[in-house]
Amino acid sequence: xxxxxxxxxxxxxxxxxxxxxxxxxxxxxxxxxxxxxxxxxxxxxxxxxxxxxxxxxxxxxxxxxxxxxxxxxxxxxxxxxxxxxxxxxxxxxxxxxxxxxxxxxxxxxxxxxxxxxxxxxxxxxxxxxxxxxxxxxxxxxxxxxxxxxxxxxxxxxxxxxxxxxxxxxxxxxxxxxxxxxxxxxxxxxxxxxxxxxxxxxxxxxxxxxxxxxxxxxxxxxxxxxxxxxxxxxxxxxxxxxxxxxxxxxxxxxxxxxxxxxxxxxxxxxxxxxxxxxxxxxxxxxxxxxxxxxxxxxxxxxxxxxxxxxxxxxxxxxxxxxxxxxxxxxxxxxxxxxxxxxxxxxxxxxxxxxxxxxxxxxxxxxxxxxxxxxxxxxxxxxxxxxxxxxxxxxxxxxxxxxxxxxxxxxxx
Ligand SMILES: Cc1ncc(COP(=O)(O)O)c(C=O)c1O
Numbered sequence: 001x002x003x004x005x006x007x008x009x010x011x012x013x014x015x016x017x018x019x020x021x022x023x024x025x026x027x028x029x030x031x032x033x034x035x036x037x038x039x040x041x042x043x044x045x046x047x048x049x050x051x052x053x054x055x056x057x058x059x060x061x062x063x064x065x066x067x068x069x070x071x072x073x074x075x076x077x078x079x080x081x082x083x084x085x086x087x088x089x090x091x092x093x094x095x096x097x098x099x100x101x102x103x104x105x106x107x108x109x110x111x112x113x114x115x116x117x118x119x120x121x122x123x124x125x126x127x128x129x130x131x132x133x134x135x136x137x138x139x140x141x142x143x144x145x146x147x148x149x150x151x152x153x154x155x156x157x158x159x160x161x162x163x164x165x166x167x168x169x170x171x172x173x174x175x176x177x178x179x180x181x182x183x184x185x186x187x188x189x190x191x192x193x194x195x196x197x198x199x200x201x202x203x204x205x206x207x208x209x210x211x212x213x214x215x216x217x218x219x220x221x222x223x224x225x226x227x228x229x230x231x232x233x234x235x236x237x238x239x240x241x242x243x244x245x246x247x248x249x250x251x252x253x254x255x256x257x258x259x260x261x262x263x264x265x266x267x268x269x270x271x272x273x274x275x276x277x278x279x280x281x282x283x284x285x286x287x288x289x290x291x292x293x294x295x296x297x298x299x300x301x302x303x304x305x306x307x308x309x310x311x312x313x314x315x316x317x318x319x320x321x322x323x324x325x326x327x328x329x330x331x332x333x334x335x336x337x338x339x340x341x342x343x344x345x346x347x348x349x350x351x352x353x354x355x356x357x358x359x360x361x362x363x364x365x366x367x368x369x370x371x372x373x374x375x376x377x378x379x380x381x382x383x384x385x386x387x388x389x390x391x392x393x394x395x396x397x398x399x400x401x402x403x404x405x406x407x408x409x410x411x
Pocket of ligand 1: 214
C-alpha cells in the first residue's frame with residue numbers, strides 16, 4: 001500500500017454524504033435561521049431523545065458546556081473538584097476558570113478512567129464533614145469539596161455506580177464529561193450523557209458526532225439546572241432585556257445544528273464501524289508480547305480513540321517511527337497528564353501525584369480509528385505492526401543478550 005494513512009480524516013465521510021450535507025446547508029441558508037430557531041431546537045429535541053435525557057442545552061463547544069455545567073452547579077471560588085488527570089485540558093481548565101481547584105485522583109489502569117476507590121481513599125484521608133454531615137471540607141486548607149467531574153475517556157463510560165455511591169455518601173454533585181463518548185453505554189444499558197447531574201458533549205469535527213465547526217451540548221434531567229444553563233449560555237438572560245446573572249455568549253448556530261441533526265441519524269452506524277475496527281485490532285494484535293490492547297469492561301465502548309499500551313517508552317517511540325516510515329500516522333493521548341501542567345496545580349497543599357496516569361504518557365499509542373477507514377487499511381496497519389513487533393522483539397532479545405542497553409529496555 002503506497003498511500004498515506006492519516007491518523008484521522010473526515011474527508012471520506014463528507015464525500016459519502018455530500019448530498020445530504022449540502023441539502024441541510026441550503027435549508028439553513030434559505031431560512032436565514034442562523035442563531036437559535038428551528039434547526040437548533042430540532043437538534044436539541046433529537047439529541048435529548050438519543051441520549052435519553054430530559055433536557056439538551058446546546059452551546060458553542062465542549063469547553064463551554066463544561067463551563068456552563070460548573071456555573072449552573074454554583075461552583076464557588078476556592079472550592080475543590082475531584083477529577084481525572086488523564087484527559088483533554090478542558091476538563092480541568094474550566095474548573096480553574098471558576099477560580100476553583102482541581103484535585104487529581106489517579107486512574108484505573110484498565111479503563112484509564114478515574115478510579116472510584118482512589119476518590120474515597122483521598123476523601124477519607126484528606127477531608128472531613130462539618131455542620132453535621134452536610135459540608136465536606138479539605139482539612140489542611142479548609143476549602144469545601146464541591147463535586148466530582150469524571151471523563152468517559154476514549155469512549156468508554158466511567159464506573160458511574162461506584163462514583164454515584166460516593167457522591168451520595170459525601171454530598172457531592174457530579175459532572176460527566178462525555179465529550180468523547182457520545183453513543184456509549186454502561187453495563188446496565190444507561191447512555192453516556194445520563195450518568196451525572198449534568199453531562200457535557202463536544203461536537204468538534206473529529207468527535208464521534210462532529211460538526212463543521214465548533215459545537216457542544218449539556219444534558220440533564222433536572223429542570224432547574226436546564227433553565228440555569230439556558231440563561232447562562234445567553235448572557236444570563238431570563239427574558240427580553242432582563243439579565244439576571246453573569247453569563248456568556250455560547251450558542252450553537254443553525255448551520256452546525258442542521259449538520260449535526262443529519263449526522264445524529266448516522267451516529268450508531270459510525271460507532272459500529274469504529275467498534276468493528278477495534279475488534280480487528282484486538283484480534284490481530286493479541287499475542288504480541290509487548291502490546292496490550294484496550295479492554296472494555298463498562299458496557300458499549302465507542303472508541304473515540306483506540307489506544308494500545310507498550311511495555312516501555314523506547315518500544316513505543318520506535319513503533320511510532322517505524323509506522324511513520326510506512327506512512328501510518330499515530331498519535332499520543334496524552335503526552336502529559338493534567339497533574340503535570342503547572343497552571344492546573346492551583347494550591348501546593350492540593351497537589352496529588354498520579355503515577356498510573358503519568359506512566360501511561362510514556363507507553364500509550366493511539367492507532368487510526370475513524371469510521372470510513374477501510375478493512376484493507378486496518379489490516380495493512382495490523383500487518384505492519386506485527387512486522388515491526390517481530391523486528392523490535394528480535395532487537396530486544398539482542399540488546400538483552402549483549403547487555404548493551406538492558407537497563408533502558410526494561411525501565
Ligand atoms: C474529554 C474532553 N473534554 C472536553 C473537550 C473540549 O471540547 P471542545 O473542543 O469542543 O471545546 C474535549 C475535546 O477535545 C475532550 O476530549
